[in-house]
Each structure stands twice: as structure tokens, then as C-alpha cells.
Amino acid sequence: MNDFNSNLLVFGEILYDVFEEEEKLGGAPFNVAYNLNMLGFSPLFISKVGDDKLGNKILSFMESSGLSTEYVSVDSTRPTGRVIVSVTAGEPYYKIIKDQAYDHIDGKLPEADGLIYYGTLAARSKTSKASLLKLIEKTTATKFYDVNLRKDCWDMNTVSLLASYADHMKLNENELIILTEGICPYDGGYVSRGRVLMEMYGIKNLYITFGAKGAAFISEDKNIESRCFYVESMKDTVGAGDAFSSVIISGLLNDTDIEKSLNMAAYYASRICTLQGALTEDKKFYEDIKEELNAFR
Structure with a gap:
């Protein structure tokens, strides 16, 4: 395992996903x-x-x-983040409320020399964006950018800026099409679109998720597709992409072979789809998955 496991930083929003019948803790970075x-x-x-x-x-x-709360500050004037989530045919749709506490991340920042995970949503505000840039601009840490575009909460300049710092970038198929619109032919395949995106931003490692169709990894000399995993008791896909990213990062920390890591990540994402919401307090759920992941070859 690499030394930077002891310095693994995750920056961004923490909020409650408000479903029709309940509230669930979430936010992609959390x-x-x-x-x-x-x-x-x-x-x-x-x-x-x-x-x-x-x-x-x-x-x-x-x-x-x-989990350490040392770097989670408290805002005395703005509310904790909330997102209204509606689910149609298992797919989530988000209504994101403006000017939440996570839009004003301005507390102390840890030193970063290991791996930093960040996304786009928290960078919609000047304050949190400035803190994120301060964290990633002057560090040798490995940077993992999980795009996660949310309606009316991003612009191309911000995405381009955040991508320009990234060593690893992850996005879904729809986001890939959006970011390469007008650059690639409409019917361009994911490989050609992915390589255009990598060239645009100097990305060396790109991960693309395709929902039930699995995922892919593209680098300068590799193009690998994961296996597909059937979800027997599907609840929704909330948090599936975040679960995927978590296992990819785990693989980076453990120097896991990328093909194995990609399959493990796709499998873990499929298991998260059996939950309502992105996570559960049931520790046995994760203990069982860890055993299942350890059995991967």
C-alpha cells in the first residue's frame, strides 16, 4: 500500500438527499x-x-x-445542504437548493501530498472554489476529479479549470457527450470522445461509467472495459457512481491492476444499487462486500 493512504483528502459537499418518504445523507464527495x-x-x-x-x-x-470531523466547519448563518431527489425508473433527478453551507467552505485546509478527490458542485460558488483551488494548485498530490455535472450548477470554464489539474478523471457516458459536444461527431464512440477529452485537458487516466453496461478505462496505451453485473433487487442508482470512484481510488492506493480494479468498482456500484440512497449504516453490508471484492481475480 502506498504511503499516501495516510493522507487521503476528499473535498466537497455534504448534504441530505430528500426523497418522497425520507431524507438520506449524501453528497458525492461525502x-x-x-x-x-x-x-x-x-x-x-x-x-x-x-x-x-x-x-x-x-x-x-x-x-x-x-470519520474525522476536524475539517468540517460549521456555518452559523447558512443551512446544511439539501437536495430534492425524485426517482423515475430507478434513475435519480436532482433539484439542488442554492446558497447552502457547503457553498462556503473556507475553514482550515490540511497539507496535501497524497491523493485528493474533488468534484464540480462545490465549485459553483466563489468561496468553496477558491478553497479547492488553494488545495490543489500547489501540491504534488495525485488529483482525482469526479465530474458529476448537476443542472444549473456548473459551467464549462469551471470544468475545464478543474480538469486541467487532474491526474485521474471520472464521468458518465452522458457527461462525456456533453463535454465533447461540437468537438466530436454526434455518433462518435466513447473511445474517440474520451481521447479528445484527454487531449483537451492533459488527462492521463479516464474512467467512463455506462450504468448497467459497466465501465471503461482509457489511458495513453490502454482501453479496458469492465464486466457487467446484474442487479437482482434494484432500488435506485443514487450513489452508484460514487461507489465506483471509491473502489477505483482504493485500487490506486493499493496498486491494484487496473482491469481488476475496474471490475471491482463496477461490481461495488451494482451492489450499492440495492440500497435506497447512496449508503447505509449497516456495517455488515460493507463487510460482506469487502469479502466479495477480496475474492476478485
Whole structure:
């Protein structure tokens, strides 16, 4: 295992996904931090919550889960993040509320020389964007950019800037099409689109997810596709992409062969689809998955 496992940073939003019948803790960066924690790592999570009931619940949950709250600051004037989620045919649709606590991440930042995970949503605001850039601009840490485009919460300039720092970039098939629109032919395949994107931003390692059709990895000399894994008791796909990223990062930390890592990540994502929401407090769920992942060849 590489030394930077002890310096694994995750930056971005933590919020509650509000479903029709319940609220579930989420936010892509937090989902990644939680999954990594359940997989046996010790990430430092950097975010902000409100001084309110939901914020207190988050801090208590993190502490009870073994996650450090040292870099999760508290905003006395803005609320803890909330997202309204509707699910149609298993696919989530998000209504993201503006000016939440995570839009104002401005607390102390840890030194970074290992691996940093970040996304796009928290960078929609000047304050959190400035903190993220401060974290990634002057560091030799490996940078993993998980695109996660959300309607009305991103612009091409921000995506281009964040991508330009990344060593590893992950996005889904639809996001790949959006970011290469007008550059690649409409019927361009994922490989040609992916390589155009890599050339645009100097990306050396690109991961593309295709939902039930699995995932792919592209580098200068590789193009690998994962196996597909059937989901027997499908609930929704909320958090599946975050679970995928978590296992890819785990593979980077453990120097796992990329083809094996890609298949493990696709499998883990399929297992998360059996949950409502992105995570569960049932530790046995993760213990069982860890055993299943350890059996991969």
C-alpha cells in the first residue's frame, strides 16, 4: 500500500438527499469518503455544514462512523445542504437548493501530498472554489476529479479549470457527450470522445461509467472495459457512481491492476444499487462486500 493512504483528502459537499418518504445523507464527495472509510481507509473530509439539526446529525454520524470531523466547519448563518431527489425508473433527478453551507467552505485546509478527490458542485460558488483551488494548485498530490455535472450548477470554464489539474478523471457516458459536444461527431464512440477529452485537458487516466453496461478505462496505451453485473433487487442508482470512484481510488492506493480494479468498482456500484440512497449504516453490508471484492481475480 502506498504511503499516501495516510493522507487521503476528499473535498466537497455534504448534504441530505430528500426523497418522497425520507431524507438520506449524501453528497458525492461525502459518499466517496464514507465508502472509503467502510473499505478500510481513513480519509480526511473537507466540507461545511449549518448550525442546525441536520448539521448536528451529520457531525454525530461522522463521529459514530469513525470519520474525522476536524475539517468540517460549521456555518452559523447558512443551512446544511439539501437536495430534492425524485426517482423515475430507478434513475435519480436532482433539484439542488442554492446558497447552502457547503457553498462556503473556507475553514482550515490540511497539507496535501497524497491523493485528493474533488468534484464540480462545490465549485459553483466563489468561496468553496477558491478553497479547492488553494488545495490543489500547489501540491504534488495525485488529483482525482469526479465530474458529476448537476443542472444549473456548473459551467464549462469551471470544468475545464478543474480538469486541467487532474491526474485521474471520472464521468458518465452522458457527461462525456456533453463535454465533447461540437468537438466530436454526434455518433462518435466513447473511445474517440474520451481521447479528445484527454487531449483537451492533459488527462492521463479516464474512467467512463455506462450504468448497467459497466465501465471503461482509457489511458495513453490502454482501453479496458469492465464486466457487467446484474442487479437482482434494484432500488435506485443514487450513489452508484460514487461507489465506483471509491473502489477505483482504493485500487490506486493499493496498486491494484487496473482491469481488476475496474471490475471491482463496477461490481461495488451494482451492489450499492440495492440500497435506497447512496449508503447505509449497516456495517455488515460493507463487510460482506469487502469479502466479495477480496475474492476478485
